[in-house]
Amino acid sequence: MKLQFENWILSQEIPEEAKTLIEESIICYKSNAYRAALLFSYLCFQTIIKDRMLNAHKPDNIPEGMWEDILKKLRNDDTWDQTVFDNLQRQQPKDIFFLNDDIRNQITFWKNRRNDCAHSKNNIISASHVESFWSFLRSNLPKIMVNGSSEALLNKIKRHFDVSLTAPSTETSYIINEVPYAVEENQLNSFFSSVFEYFKENDGVLWDINENYNEFWDKLFILNNEIVSNQLVKFMKSEEELIMNFLRELPHRVNYFADDNSFIRNLWYSKIFAKGGILGDDLKLYCAILRNGLIEGEELIEAHKKIIWKYKNSIPDQEGFYILKESGFFKVFKDVALSTNLLGSFDWANRNKDIIAFYLEKFPIDEEIVRNITWTFKSSDYPWHLRKRLDSFLDENPEKKELFIKKLSELSIDPPSYLNSISGTASE
Structure with missing residues (x-):
């Protein structure tokens, strides 16, 4: 069975030589040969750092001649190990690695433990030492990168x-x-x-x-x-x-940009539901803005109105519906779309036929709505995609249809001539 560390280290982008060394280390660890395990793990670490240096571009402010000399020593079997260590500690003329003093001290500590293993010193090396070094690798290996x-x-x-x-x-x-x-x-x-x-x-x-x-x-x-x-x-x-x-x-990531009020305003004013917007995605982004309270005060009503004028028939999911409702969006939607002449606008009404039906499903049909729908479909000059969708909606929701007819009677208004579901009059 593979160890958790084994799965992690072998998933990293490390040279084959380093993989061979860590595999040897793990074999030794599982055999309770902890000195050998730590020694091979340390050599693996050094080999990874050597590889990174050999494949890096020269750091800024490191003289060209010095860098070439370092690379030459790294390619020498007799000097590469000490060269790696020396340059991990180097701070003048400039750090070759972005390291703080704590990491440098840890590297020195583990070099000394390596020496305990290699030179048969009396210090005890146990499983905990190997495991601690592996933890050091997992925590710090991604951080030890060559500057520049x-x-x-x-x-x-x-x-x-x-x-x-x-x-x-x-x-x-x-x-x-x-x-x-x-x-x-x-x-x-x-x-x-x-x-x-x-x-x-x-x-x-x-x-x-x-x-x-x-x-x-x-x-x-x-x-x-x-x-x-x-x-x-x-x-x-x-x-x-x-x-x-x-x-x-990833609409929830709008919070990363929350500190820039101008950016948030430009987002809903100009970008959302603009050309290139994908159905559904822009509404989710607007809901994320609302959910995080990024539009406040009178600007919220302005934003709702702007979004409604640009709307592209997006139907909110359950969470989105709750957010829009709590923000007052649907009240503004009714005032803008269902209580004005916007319902008779061919492009807007046809484009937004589904969200209009969605609103009628979720909210009461009142006098204003009945009057405006009737006015929209009283003559042959009507948005026909919307008419087809409303006919379908009213036929599928008999209780809404009955309420609509009842309102017409109470208001003494003639049924809309070009809405089949209500008037029963065919019109093509």
Whole structure:
């Protein structure tokens, strides 16, 4: 049976040599040979770091000659191990790795424990030492990345999203975890831009055969790294096709942008239900804005009216219905759509036939509604898609139909001539 750590380490992108070493370590661990297990685990760690350095671009402010000398020593069987350790500790002329003092101290501690194993010192090495080192690897291996290696990380992303090289369902966390350590803050915007351009070239931002481009951006947020999140928010707001595609698929993530009132206003005023909106997705985004209280005061009525004028027949799910109802949306919907001439607007009424029927199903049919529907279908100049939908709705809901007819009688209004379900008069 495989250990939890075994499954994790073998799922990481590590060189084959490192995999062989960790497999040897696990065999030793299961055989209670803990000194050998720790020794092989440490060599695995060193081998992974060596590989990262050999495949990284030269960090900024590291002289070219110094970097070439480091790489030369890494390729030498006699010097590579000490070279890895020395450069993990290096802080001048510039850190080669983004590491704090705590991690550097831990690396020194585990080197000393390695020496206990290799030189048969008297210190006891037990299963707990091996397990603790494995915990160190799981916690810190993703953090130990070479400075200035954003280009190498971009190449890794390209390999990951190339379906000829990597299965589309392959987990992206091993890449995501590297971003805070491989890309400096002032390079994040450029890095995000390069990733986005690659996604567009590879599939097109709206045609995602990998089905996880948005998941890639989302996992960057889930890192909970304030610097990465802040820079990603700025970048996404500058790329309209990216931000709308992202929020339409993951509307609950609108909270990442909640601090920018102008952005939220522009979202509902101009972007939601604009050209390119997908049925259902934009309504879910609007509901997410409402659910998080991102529109307040008089602006809420304005937003409801704007959304209704742009509406595209989306039917809310149960949660969405509750949110819209609690926000007063359907009261505004009745005032705007069912109590004015908007119901007689061919484009709007035909486009929104289902949401009109949905409203009539969920809410009472009152005098205003009866008068406006009757007025809309009293002459042959009517929205015929809406007429067909209303006829179907009233025939399928006899109690609503009876109420409509009763209201007509109470108001002494003639039945609408061009609504078959009420008048019984055919009209084509």
